Amino acid sequence: MLLLQPHQQLPASDLADRLDVSVRTIMRDVEALSAAGVPVYTVRGPQGGIAPLPGYRTDVTGLTADESRALFVLMSGTARADLGLGQALGSALRKVMAALPASHRPDADLASRRILIDPVRWRGTPSPDHPAPDLTPFQQAALTDRRLRLRYRHGRDNRVATYTLDPYGLVNKAGVWYLVADQDGEPRLFRTDRALSATVLDQPAQRRAGLELNDVWQGLRRRIDDIPVPLAVTARVRNEILAQFLLIHEADLAAPAPAESPPEPEGEPGWTKVELRFRSLPAAETLLAFGPDAQVLTPEDLRRALARRAEATAVLYDSRQDT
Structure with missing residues (x-):
């Protein structure tokens, strides 16, 4: 009945698939419900199905459209499955959807398909501590099925580019x-x-047919999470430049670094040890940009590579060769 109320009529085969039972069981249950006085009946013919009597529903009173949409955003994503509550929460959502005023149902259903909450942070990255940006244009584009023009600064090389995008929706991944x-x-x-800027265009989004936000998100998430174990790097950084170092290498941290650390065992105070992960040895060579203010402790291959690069750089700036 909770499935029927928002749809008014569904084929018996559709109900059987959703409830994981046979069509014969559905027909037997419809007969039992009718005998018990529940206003449900069978519509025969090619366009037939199972339907409740018009007007049979239970309202959840007092909910605004925004409140209804918020419920379905908070309950979406993979968190409920991780908690072992997937079936129970799925049932609860069906009850809420069935009881919502008819005018609120489309927005609530759309929110559940356009906004996801994934509480598990990316492997090797710390939780963010910065405020969220203005999400208004992103929500507007996703919820109205329109294209978005995005001016975007890439994280690795600070390259700025402009894209015309067809949004599937928004995902909150551990606060980002x-x-x-x-x-x-x-x-x-x-x-x-x-x-840097986001503008909703007066053009319909041209998404690939048959795909929803969760489908595309799971593919992108696996593409990132399934990267082979990266290069583990242990380094120490002078405390004077630690804030700058962490800002630049935030995405490379294997674990959040402390604001400061005790002196190193060899008796040289003023350093903080950090654990990092890079996708490759060349990617880790960017640590050389900090010069003597950051020292790689392990692995040895990276130490030798940085030594070679530092030596080659020193040769370029050797004033004796210029003469």
């Missing part, structure tokens, strides 16, 4: 908001806090 969208038909992930 991401836009999931197609760019030229290919799935992409954009951190909303790196957006």
Whole structure:
């Protein structure tokens, strides 16, 4: 009955699939409900199905449209499955949807398909401590099925580019908001806090047929999480430049670094040890940019590579060779 109320009529085969029972069981239950006085009946013919009497519903009184939408955003995503509550919460959502005023149901259903909450942080990255950006244009584009023009600063190289995107929706990944969208038909992930500007266009979104936000998100998430174990790096950083170092290498931290640490065992105070992860040895060589203010302790391969680069750089600036 909770499935029927928002749809008014569903084929018996559809009900059987949703409830994981046979069509014969559905028909037997409809007969039992009718005998018990519940106003449900069978519509025969090619366009037939199971339907309740018009007007049979229970309202959840007092809920505004925004409150209804908020319920379905908070309950979406994979968190309920991780807690072992997937079936119970799925049933609860059906009850709430069935009881909502008819005018609120489309927005609530759309919110559940356009906004996801994923509480598990990315492997090797700390939880963010910065405020969320203005999500208004991202929500508007996702909930009205319109294209978005995004001016975006990439995290690795600070390159700025402008994209025309077809949004699937928003995902909150452990406190960081991401836009999931197609760019030229290919799935992409954009951190909303790196957006320099976002403009909703007066053009319908051209998403790939048959795909919802959760489908595209799971593919993008696996693409990132399934990267082979990266290069583990242990380094120490002078406390004077620690804040700058952490700002630049936030995404490379294997675990949140302390604000300060005790002196090193060899008796040299003023250093903080940090654990990092890089995708490759060349990617880790960017640590050389901090010069003598950051020292790699392990692995030895990276230490030798940095030594070679430092030596080659010193040769370029050797004033004796210029003469």
